[in-house]
Amino acid sequence: MDMDPSEIEALVQQTAHEFANRVIAPQASDLDATERFPSDVLRGLSEIGLMSINVPHEYGGADAGAVAFALAVEQIARACASCAVMMSVTNMVGETIARFGTDGQKSRHLPKLASGEHVLGSFALSEPDAGSDPAGLRTMATRDGGDWILDGAKQWITGGGHAGVLLVWARTAPTAAGAKGLSCFLVEGSTPGLKVGRAEDKMGIRASNTVALQFDACRVSGDALLGDLNGGFRIAMAALDGGRIGIAAQALGIAGAALDESIAWAKTRSAFGVPIGEHQAIGGKISDMRTQIDAARLLMARAAFLKRAGQPYTREASMAKLFASEAAIRVCNEAVQIHGGYGYMREFAAERHLRDARVTTIYEGTSEIQRSVIARTLLL
Ligand SMILES: Cc1cc2nc3c(=O)[nH]c(=O)nc-3n(C[C@H](O)[C@H](O)[C@H](O)COP(=O)(O)OP(=O)(O)OC[C@H]3O[C@@H](n4cnc5c(N)ncnc54)[C@H](O)[C@@H]3O)c2cc1C
Secondary structure (H helix, E strand, O other): OOOOOOHHHHHHHHHHHHHHHHHHHHHHHHHHHHOOOOHHHHHHHHHOOOOOOOOOHHHOOOOOHHHHHHHHHHHHHHHOHHHHHHHHHHHHHHHHHHHHOOHHHHHHHHHHHHHOOOOEEEEEOOEOOEOOOHHHOOOEEEEEOOEEEEEEEEEEEEOOOOEEEEEEEEEOOOHHHHHHHEEEEEEEOOOOOEEEOOOOOOOOOOOOOEEEEEEEEEEEOHHHEEOOOOOHHHHHHHHHHHHHHHHHHHHHHHHHHHHHHHHHHHHHOEEOOEEHHHOHHHHHHHHHHHHHHHHHHHHHHHHHHHHHOOOOOHHHHHHHHHHHHHHHHHHHHHHHHHOHHHHHOOOOHHHHHHHHHHHHHOOOOOHHHHHHHHHHHHHO
8 A cells, every 4th residue: 555645745744743843842731731721722723724634625624634634633742632632523523524414514614613713623422321332322312393402411522611513412212222313413512501511630631621511401403413313323433433543643643752752861861871772671662662653653544544545444443543542651651761750750741641642542432442343343
């Protein structure tokens, strides 16, 4: 498979790299420490087209494809994993509307997502009692004349407190119908009856807004239904396939930053009269870190290039997400070790990278769920 980025993809990567270094990196540590919502960063990402990478030009998007998306998320995550996940989810929301929406839905939401008028898009699937198993979700959507009334609760929704538009999954058929009874709705953040909970206090990605949502008789019009009635599960799975490439890219970016800092430290920190990198044990760690990062990069690239080519990529996206996220945790853990006591201090980025990497094996499907997705394609 040819896996060379096109000129456009390389340009998107370079644009993201430059923005990450100039605007995001200098404030990343402060964003983590203060949990400040990075409005300026998100506005800037919209201005350079990175919040709607897979949205068609006619709706204001960059229309640059899956490979450009992965390369851009990785660059942003190298500087700030919190910014990267909000960017990744917003892109996933825009792409899902572009793929499944009517002309009216696309015209209504996509230009706002692309321009930053919708600061973020959110993906509201998980609930307090349904994470890995969304077929068990309980939020209900009931008909009222031509409208729909949503009632229920969502949990840990990225960007949910700042989203202009949310994809919300609700049950439109009896519980017994499981995954077959779910539909997806486009809900604007300002809709009466949608209440946003307090921002969660998290181990990592602390500047990423993560909230619970409550829907109390939240009325949306009939044309808020995205795709087919009771066809929401397929939309969620399709969105997550692409999203998992984004989380693989996020993990890769975090791990890449941890490796670069470890190499720099290993060259300058001395013990026993030589730079610690000259001790074989440290050199071995750095070699293993780089090998795992390169392996993760190849898996991520394969999934993204398959997607770009319009070929099936569900298994490959799960493999990329599974390996990159688990590798990122190992790499970041070693980065702390290489930094010694300094690695345990807030003053150094190594401990932030480890905290940020930890969530990547949990959201958009845990590692256990990725393994069952992969196994299903091999065994059934
Ligand atoms: C910071 C953060 C942001 C998030 N953002 C979003 C968001 O924007 N939108 C959204 O919808 N959700 C979001 N989530 C929710 C996330 O997707 C879920 O936490 C995740 O899918 C796991 O669900 P759960 O937490 O309910 O765990 P559970 O499903 O309760 O799983 C608990 C454990 O059991 C394991 N397990 C469950 N089922 C199986 C099985 N069949 N086989 C083997 N092991 C199994 C899991 O792997 C896990 O280890 C976010 C979560 C976090 C932490």
